[in-house]
Amino acid sequence: MTYEGVDFYDIESELTDEEKMVRDMARDWVEAEVVPNIEQACRDGVFPDEWRVALGEMGVLGMALDGYGCAGMSYVAYGLVCQELERGDSGVRSFASVQGSLAMYPIHDFGSEEQKQKYLPKMASGEWVGCFGLTEPDYGSNPGDMITKAVDEGDDYVLNGAKMWITNGTIADVAIVWAKLDGVIRGFIVEKDDPGFSAPEMTGKHSLRASVTSELVFQDCKIPKDRILPHVEGLKGPFSCLNNARYGICWGAVGAAQSCFHSAKEYALSRIQFGNPIAAFQLVQNKLAWMLREITKGQLLALSLGRKKDAGTWTPEQISLAKMNNVDMALEIARMARDIHGANGILDEYPIMRHMANLESVKTYEGTHDIHNLILGRHITGIQSFTREL
Amino acid sequence: MDITIIAETQDGGLHPVTAQLVGAASSLGASLTVICPGGAGGEEACGISGVGKVLAVTGDCFATFDGGAWAEALDAVAGGDLVIGAAPTSGRDICSRIAARRGVSIIQDVINLSPGLNITHPIYSGKANQDLTVTGNCVLTLRANTFPPAPSGGTAQLSTVQQSGDVRLAVAEAFARASERLDVTDADIIISGGRGMGHPDNFRHLYEVADVIGAAVGASRAAVDTWEEIPHSLQVGQTGKTVNPSLYIAVGISGAIQHLAGMRTSKYIVAINKDPEAPIFKVADYGIVCTWEEAIPVLKEELSKLT
Amino acid sequence: MVTIAVLLKQVPDTTARITVSDGRVDETAISTWVTSPYDEYALEVAIQHKEASGASITAITLGPPRADKVLKDAAALGVENLVRVWDDAWESLDSNQVQAALSTILEGVEADWIYCGKQSADRNQGSTGPGVAERLGMACIVEISDWDVTGAQPSFTRATSSGNERLAPTPPIVLTFTKTETELRRPNVRGIMAAKKANIEVVSADIGDAQVQVVAHNPPAQKPEGRKFEGAESVPEVVGLLRDEAKVI
Numbered sequence A: 001m002t003y004e005g006v007d008f009y010d011i012e013s014e015l016t017d018e019e020k021m022v023r024d025m026a027r028d029w030v031e032a033e034v035v036p037n038i039e040q041a042c043r044d045g046v047f048p049d050e051w052r053v054a055l056g057e058m059g060v061l062g063m064a065l066d067g068y069g070c071a072g073m074s075y076v077a078y079g080l081v082c083q084e085l086e087r088g089d090s091g092v093r094s095f096a097s098v099q100g101s102l103a104m105y106p107i108h109d110f111g112s113e114e115q116k117q118k119y120l121p122k123m124a125s126g127e128w129v130g131c132f133g134l135t136e137p138d139y140g141s142n143p144g145d146m147i148t149k150a151v152d153e154g155d156d157y158v159l160n161g162a163k164m165w166i167t168n169g170t171i172a173d174v175a176i177v178w179a180k181l182d183g184v185i186r187g188f189i190v191e192k193d194d195p196g197f198s199a200p201e202m203t204g205k206h207s208l209r210a211s212v213t214s215e216l217v218f219q220d221c222k223i224p225k226d227r228i229l230p231h232v233e234g235l236k237g238p239f240s241c242l243n244n245a246r247y248g249i250c251w252g253a254v255g256a257a258q259s260c261f262h263s264a265k266e267y268a269l270s271r272i273q274f275g276n277p278i279a280a281f282q283l284v285q286n287k288l289a290w291m292l293r294e295i296t297k298g299q300l301l302a303l304s305l306g307r308k309k310d311a312g313t314w315t316p317e318q319i320s321l322a323k324m325n326n327v328d329m330a331l332e333i334a335r336m337a338r339d340i341h342g343a344n345g346i347l348d349e350y351p352i353m354r355h356m357a358n359l360e361s362v363k364t365y366e367g368t369h370d371i372h373n374l375i376l377g378r379h380i381t382g383i384q385s386f387t388r389e390l
Numbered sequence B: 001m002d003i004t005i006i007a008e009t010q011d012g013g014l015h016p017v018t019a020q021l022v023g024a025a026s027s028l029g030a031s032l033t034v035i036c037p038g039g040a041g042g043e044e045a046c047g048i049s050g051v052g053k054v055l056a057v058t059g060d061c062f063a064t065f066d067g068g069a070w071a072e073a074l075d076a077v078a079g080g081d082l083v084i085g086a087a088p089t090s091g092r093d094i095c096s097r098i099a100a101r102r103g104v105s106i107i108q109d110v111i112n113l114s115p116g117l118n119i120t121h122p123i124y125s126g127k128a129n130q131d132l133t134v135t136g137n138c139v140l141t142l143r144a145n146t147f148p149p150a151p152s153g154g155t156a157q158l159s160t161v162q163q164s165g166d167v168r169l170a171v172a173e174a175f176a177r178a179s180e181r182l183d184v185t186d187a188d189i190i191i192s193g194g195r196g197m198g199h200p201d202n203f204r205h206l207y208e209v210a211d212v213i214g215a216a217v218g219a220s221r222a223a224v225d226t227w228e229e230i231p232h233s234l235q236v237g238q239t240g241k242t243v244n245p246s247l248y249i250a251v252g253i254s255g256a257i258q259h260l261a262g263m264r265t266s267k268y269i270v271a272i273n274k275d276p277e278a279p280i281f282k283v284a285d286y287g288i289v290c291t292w293e294e295a296i297p298v299l300k301e302e303l304s305k306l307t
Numbered sequence C: 001m002v003t004i005a006v007l008l009k010q011v012p013d014t015t016a017r018i019t020v021s022d023g024r025v026d027e028t029a030i031s032t033w034v035t036s037p038y039d040e041y042a043l044e045v046a047i048q049h050k051e052a053s054g055a056s057i058t059a060i061t062l063g064p065p066r067a068d069k070v071l072k073d074a075a076a077l078g079v080e081n082l083v084r085v086w087d088d089a090w091e092s093l094d095s096n097q098v099q100a101a102l103s104t105i106l107e108g109v110e111a112d113w114i115y116c117g118k119q120s121a122d123r124n125q126g127s128t129g130p131g132v133a134e135r136l137g138m139a140c141i142v143e144i145s146d147w148d149v150t151g152a153q154p155s156f157t158r159a160t161s162s163g164n165e166r167l168a169p170t171p172p173i174v175l176t177f178t179k180t181e182t183e184l185r186r187p188n189v190r191g192i193m194a195a196k197k198a199n200i201e202v203v204s205a206d207i208g209d210a211q212v213q214v215v216a217h218n219p220p221a222q223k224p225e226g227r228k229f230e231g232a233e234s235v236p237e238v239v240g241l242l243r244d245e246a247k248v249i
């Protein structure tokens, strides 16, 4: 059977022709290239370089940005692409999120004209890979206290410090690094050959194995003055990037959930126990019904948020709710699907366990589940509870 | 009603389907003329019972295949209210053109035909059939091996007519076809082997059968996993390829659910397995309880007789 | 300048379930419509031809408004001109009418090279390519399985009963394609954005009266229950059944 996404509420009828075409393009690619090769990539712990090339050729990198080689498509179209990529693997969607939302977006919105012209076309085509360095070994949910710093030395800035958990770091040509200059958080563009910069890969992951995760190390790393992002200061810089990437995740999680649901449904219909397909048992049907329900809600949430993104009427809290909800439901669906698959569910013959492990990362990065709870809590009560005097 | 039948020829003689065309046309109770493109098979056609007249059409254009030229030549000599040809590629090409020349409709791949002109042909690759009637004249091509052949014993007159058409296609180069193995996903017939084949070398027997009927060879996962000579690209099933051929022949395959997941939508399934309890028999249209060692040589021989 | 036309037909996805109700295939039950698979190969080669020769391509489809999709998909791959032939009064057209409609449009396009699939995936007829060629007074090569369109003289290979033949034809000509190993190109986001702006010309044509009437659609005959045979001596009988009952060999 060819893969068909879940569409219980006829989302299809609410999409434009272009949105459907872009979605189908990504779906066909994932079906042809990712699905048959993802397990091997995970076993090898690599992000296949052909995928970088293909994503660039398809034009999905930075596709919601305007100009400089970017397509300027709707955020809904971008979301649909994230959904399809993550249906293949969260690592593929991560690559696209980091490139488009976390590396290209800040150059596009906060960079100088020269910076845009130099970097964006090559990043849109996939020729150059970007990464986003915010998290540090000691500062995750609390990046405002970061210690990486930049010093103005006349002709150059000199960076010192370290970033950790940086997706694409080792394979990146361009790193967007957030560091404090005179105590204020600023964005810097670091190139892979800059002196004093290195990006060793982190190994031993049980999750997002087909995605490169790295440290970024700056030891008196010297970069020219024109590499600072001129148009943003403070946490607003990284946070606006994160809002974009989180938006993509809320669609991506729907894709991972659909993959698990699809597999669970097929399996339940073909697995016979006690003389019946297990799909004939009420307990199993209950699980499938729950999955359908959660996926459908997640889709409607994502679509509604996407339309707001396109109209410019979204709020960060709405994004927090959608990211948190959709990753949470996807993870729960992965676990339930694993249960339905019985012992087979632990095999890499099925996508389930991989999605489940991946989603654990997705739950944590781009603001942990609970950080989003705190964002909503502050919104509801007007009281921030991120910090407290002990 | 006058019917003209365009003979299907092969290797300078008549293709057996021609007698089937005559058989089908006879049921319409009309006078039958058979025309033989390039003159091949004229004598044989005279011997088919029910044929009234045979025209051997000879002309320069018949040296290579150019549907346009052939249709022009044949249409010039063919009378007939109804023209009937066979459905393989060349027949479809010529008949489409004859219909277009006459400004009438063509219905291809007909599987049922009765007087009054009631016509049935498959649509959606056989997922449905369409019944049609036609006002006025038309051109039909008939599916091979669907209509009973007319018996021999005919005594029709053979006349030869010289008629050519305007040739616009020239062959720049003719060459042997590389014997590429069909991929299972492209094949209309698949013969797959499982662990019951005993040894990878025994897949040779499956390839021999495949060659006879233009099939692709597939395999179960047990075969692919056990023997490295059997490539993963042959694997049919949940973690292999999903196939949907007209005919799937499973040899020494037990029929595990994961295998069935990849082939159960095949139109017809034949199972050859020595274990009468093997689950593959539950999905087989024709199950043969037998070892492959005994069954395959007979299968090969019987299939060779067909073509 | 070289001009290329491609004939594209929209058909139900080939994996779609076909159901018959009230004597007709229920098209409303079909959720996914696609470009007929053989036509996709024709389109691929046409685009290769265009890239090598700098030609422009006109894609033509005959169908109701939903068939715009196949034209938009073609536009996303770089096809410049899009024409849909249709008249709301049309129902099921016979081969004669289809060819009349397409030929009328093709006469206007004055294409040197007309590409199409060897047959459509729904009607499975294979009449359109040669039929249109006949009406336009052109040669036609059917079921092309290999090609070289990179040079000034394109050539095309077809299978014969004994081998392959390569032809290097002079245009104008109609070319029909079968499925091959060739990888079909995928659209990209830029192409899709261009397709969004592409204009589809909708035209009608004089197609005369229908000569063929559809009486009914029927589901295929039910297969008989599975049967089990014993021993190698049953093989000839099974082969006979495959031939006469199943009609698959």
Ligand SMILES: Cc1cc2nc3c(=O)[nH]c(=O)nc-3n(C[C@H](O)[C@H](O)[C@H](O)COP(=O)(O)OP(=O)(O)OC[C@H]3O[C@@H](n4cnc5c(N)ncnc54)[C@H](O)[C@@H]3O)c2cc1C
Pocket (backbone or CB within 6 Å): A098, A132, A133, A134, A135, A139, A140, A141, A142, A164, A165, A166, A167, A168, A208, A213, A361, A364, A365, A366, A367, A368, A369, A370, A371, A374, A385, A386, A387
């Ligand atoms: C595979 C992967 C890829 C990543 N890629 C990138 C990247 O490309 N760029 C980048 O900058 N970062 C990246 N990250 C880092 C990610 O953003 C951080 O892991 C995340 O922000 C959480 O930080 P932490 O891991 O330090 O956890 P911590 O902040 O230490 O949190 C640990 C736990 O404490 C909870 N917690 C923390 N503070 C509070 C509080 N105030 N109240 C209640 N609970 C609290 C959290 O919810 C969590 O459960 C990546 C992470 C992973 C796993």
Ligand SMILES: Cc1cc2nc3c(=O)[nH]c(=O)nc-3n(C[C@H](O)[C@H](O)[C@H](O)COP(=O)(O)OP(=O)(O)OC[C@H]3O[C@@H](n4cnc5c(N)ncnc54)[C@H](O)[C@@H]3O)c2cc1C
Pocket (backbone or CB within 6 Å): A344, A347, A349, B193, B194, B195, B196, B197, B219, B220, B221, B222, B223, B235, B236, B237, B238, B239, B240, B241, B251, B252, B253, B254, B255, B256, B257, B258, B259, B262, B272, B273, B274, B275, B278, B290, B291, B292, B293
């Ligand atoms: C997650 C998962 C995915 C899987 N995916 C696939 C898949 O994609 N495809 C697949 O095929 N399997 C798949 N399997 C494996 C599947 O469960 C079976 O193990 C496999 O199909 C068995 O292959 P078989 O029928 O060749 O072997 P067996 O089950 O060992 O059957 C061999 C058969 O040969 C018969 N036999 C023996 N000798 C002869 C003889 N001389 N003549 C005639 N018959 C003989 C026996 O009676 C027996 O029925 C998968 C399994 C899992 C768990």
